Amino acid sequence: MLDINNLSVSYGKTRVVRNLSLKVNDGEIVCIVGESGCGKSTALKSVLMLDKNASITGGSIIFNEKDITKLNSAEIRNIRGLEIAMIFQNAFLSMDPTKTIGHLFYETVKAHNKKAKKIDCLKKAEELMKKLRLWETERIFTSYPFELSGGMCQRTAIAAAMMNTPKLILADEPTSALDVTAQAQVIRLLKQVKESYNTSMLIVTHNMGVVANLADKAAVMYGGSIMEIGSTNDIINSPEHPYTKALIKAVPEMNGKIPEAIEGLPPEFNDDMVGCPFAPRCSMAKDMCYKKFPEKRDLSQSHTVYCNCCSL
Amino acid sequence: MCLLKVTGLTKTYKNKKDFVYALKGIDFSIKQGECLGLVGESGCGKSTTAEIIARLIKEDSGTIMFNGAEITGQKRLKCVGKDLQMVFQNPKDSFDPKYSLLESVMMGADSYNLYSKTELRQRAQELIKYVGLKGSYLNKGIGSLSGGECQKASIARAVICSPKLIIFDEATSALDVSVQAQIIGLMRKLKEEKGVSFLFITHDLALTSSICDNIAVMYSGRIIEYGPCQEVLKNPKHPYTKQLVSSVLPINGCCNIPEFNVLRNTEYTENSCDFYAFCQRADEKCAKGILNMAQLQGRSVLCCHADD
Missing domain, CATH: 3.40.50.300 (P-loop containing nucleotide triphosphate hydrolases)
Incomplete structure (x- = not known):
């Protein structure tokens, strides 16, 4: 469905995404x-070319046999919201405070179909919300965004994103701004969306719990590159890369386990970053790690790691 | 001290x-x-x-x-x-x-x-x-x-x-x-x-x-x-704490996220328990909102049903 190949993205001269390759299959949830x-x-924003300051300096993003990096802005606008929908961290901020939620649903459809009628849209929206087990539709449609709670806003935004039944949903930290109970409900809803519509999703998160409970496949990123990619089970239960291992150990758990810190701090981006970005914090780092970016190694069909040292 | x-x-x-x-x-x-x-x-x-x-x-x-x-x-x-x-x-x-x-x-x-x-x-x-x-x-x-x-x-x-x-x-x-x-x-x-x-x-x-x-x-x-801390997290007593604990996403093992959208045609009054609208076990007693503090094994729980 979506095939990102050797993608590099820069802000000015600073390369922030380096040679990223990632595939999202039909009906699959992938977490970065x-x-x-x-x-x-x-990386996520560049899929829809949303960031004007970022320039794609290499690689390709293939969606539906089209290379998104080569499309002009009008063609991309046709894809946005219709075939690929996006959900942001703070749904409340991405809604117009002067319009009701009902209007938001209408607008989502109207952007791609000028003849759409508001009544039909609302009817469709209501069916959709019912299917996704969101209640109180009438109250929600007549409310303004600021009248809803953060969790409700986020769930409504997901429902609105589904109005055009896109094939792919991109979500940038969809649960980070929410309380735990609201977060759990959003995860539940995203699962429901996948089950009902077989929608693919590419989700960016920093929360390992979200990955473990939602994703089919996970990619661990550090310093602009993917360090390890594999099925959720591979990443959580048998991580190979030293960074993935350390990251999982640093996650606090309910059983009173003391989280283990990773010494040092995340890297800053320089123009001339060579070698493995994790090397300065890695306990296994050798000389060659500082000099050359690690080669790709396939551990199994679905599990790939970029590391010079581990499990050799 | x-x-x-x-x-x-x-x-x-x-x-x-x-x-x-x-x-x-x-x-x-x-x-x-x-x-x-x-x-x-x-x-x-x-x-x-x-x-x-x-x-x-x-x-x-x-x-x-x-x-x-x-x-x-x-x-x-x-x-x-x-x-x-x-x-x-x-x-x-x-x-x-x-x-x-x-x-x-x-x-x-x-x-x-x-x-x-x-x-x-x-x-x-x-x-x-x-x-x-x-x-x-x-x-x-x-x-x-x-x-x-x-x-x-x-x-x-x-x-x-x-x-x-x-x-x-x-x-x-x-x-x-x-x-x-x-x-x-x-x-x-x-x-x-x-x-x-x-x-x-x-x-x-x-x-x-x-x-x-x-x-x-x-x-x-x-x-x-x-x-x-450990006891409350392992064995929460209050319905809200239970809900909170079950919402934490564990990294090993999937959790079944319960649905919290409890809808009630409420006779919700100002006196009702604050948690009434979302509580899984709310009843008339909670609508009236008589909060009880119960001491259970070194813990205190504030709930309408704390006595049970």
């Missing part, structure tokens, strides 16, 4: 996980 | 038209060397509690005993002074970007005249090393540090006068997990080596289990469950 500043949001 | 004792704390914020009842009677205490976790969702009154204890805002009623003296109604410097410090969620906002790291940390002792200038400088340098910041950062501007480094600096600043209690108001929420774990490690070190007590405010339940002795769960301005 990593810490702040690792380039995960930049 | 009881370091902090809060009884019957209430606070109302006045809007243009209506009142927001932020705290509806909070009771808890912290012993010397204890870490109490205060958890709950946004808007439940966690930060209000912290700010009242730190004397940053005034309470409506209730008493706070700190270190054996009543501090209610008094000014911050007079009553709590150096013994109570606070670390905030966003470390960058709590520093003046004009100053260097060393000056910023030294500033923590500005109002108290405890040390001579050379002594203070030496102390600050030691503490900056203690919290895990590099010596080469000393004269760097505080604005050029990253979020995690800044949070360590603000801990160094809080500790410089050897306080008895430090309030962490969502101090780890804005950080990445790997850095968050560093801060937790630092807090454990402070607790063991310096015997500092903590009031640790967070919305991350899992995080409390790695550091807190006791935990107080807040909902809508009340503490609804209080008890030893």
Whole structure:
């Protein structure tokens, strides 16, 4: 469905995404996980060319046999919202405060179909909300965004994104701004969307719990590159890369386990970053790690790791 | 010894038209060397509690005993002074970007005249090393540090006068997990080596289990469950705590996320239990809202059905 190949994205001269390759299959939920500043949001936004300051310096993004990087802005606008929908971290901020939620649903459809009628849209929206087990539709449609809670806003935004039944949903930290109970409900809803519509999703998150409970496949990013990619089970239960291992150990758990810190701090982006970005914080790093970016190694059909040292 | 004792704390914020009842009677205490976790969702009154204890805002009623003296109604410097410090969620906002790291940390002792200038400088340098910041950062501007480094600096600043209690108001929420774990490690070190007590405010339940002795769960301005951290998380009694615990996404093993959209054609009145609309086991008793405090095996639970 979506095939990202050797993608590189730069802000000015600074390369923030380096040679990223990722595939999203039909009806698959893929999570990109990593810490702040690792380039995960930049990578996601470049799929819809949303960031004007970022320039794609290499690679291709193939969606439906078209290369998105080569389309002009009018063609991309036809894809946005219709074939690929996007959900942001703070749904409330991405809604127009002067319009009701009902209007938002109408607008989503009207943007791609000028003849759409509001009544039909609302009827369709109501069916959709029922299917996704969101109640109180009438109250929601007549409310303004600021009258809803954060969790409700986020869930409504997901429903609105589904109005055009897109094939792919991109979500940038969809649960990070929410409380735990609201977060759990959003995860539940996204699962429901996948089950009902077989929609593919590419989700960016920093929360390992979200990955474990939602994703089919996970990609761990660090310093602009993918370090390890594999099925959720591979990543959580048998991680290979030293960074993935350390990241999982740092996650606090309910059983009173003391989270283990990773020494040092995340890297800053320089123009001339060579070698493995994790090397300065890695306990297994050798000389060659500082000099050359690690080669891709396939551990199994679905599990790939970029590391010079581990499990050799 | 009881370091902090809060009884019957209430606070109302006045809007243009209506009142927001932020705290509806909070009771808890912290012993010397204890870490109490205060958890709950946004808007439940966690930060209000912290700010009242730190004397940053005034309470409506209730008493706070700190270190054996009543501090209610008094000014911050007079009553709590150096013994109570606070670390905030966003470390960058709590520093003046004009100053260097060393000056910023030294500033923590500005109002108290405890040390001579050379002594203070030496102390600050030691503490900056203690919290895990590099010596080469000393004269760097505080604005050029990253979020995690800044949070360590603000801990160094809080500790410089050897306080008895430090309030962490969502101090780890804005950080990445790997850095968050560093801060937790630092807090454990402070607790063991310096015997500092903590009031640790967070919305991350899992995080409390790695550091807190006791935990107080807040909902809508009340503490609804209080008890030893591990026991509350393993075996929650209050319906809200149950819901909260089941919402935490574990990294190993899938959890079945329950549906919380309980819809009720409510006869919801002003007296109803705050949690009535979302409670799985609400009935007529809850609609009337007769809250009971029950003591169960070293825990207290505030619930309409606490007796059952």
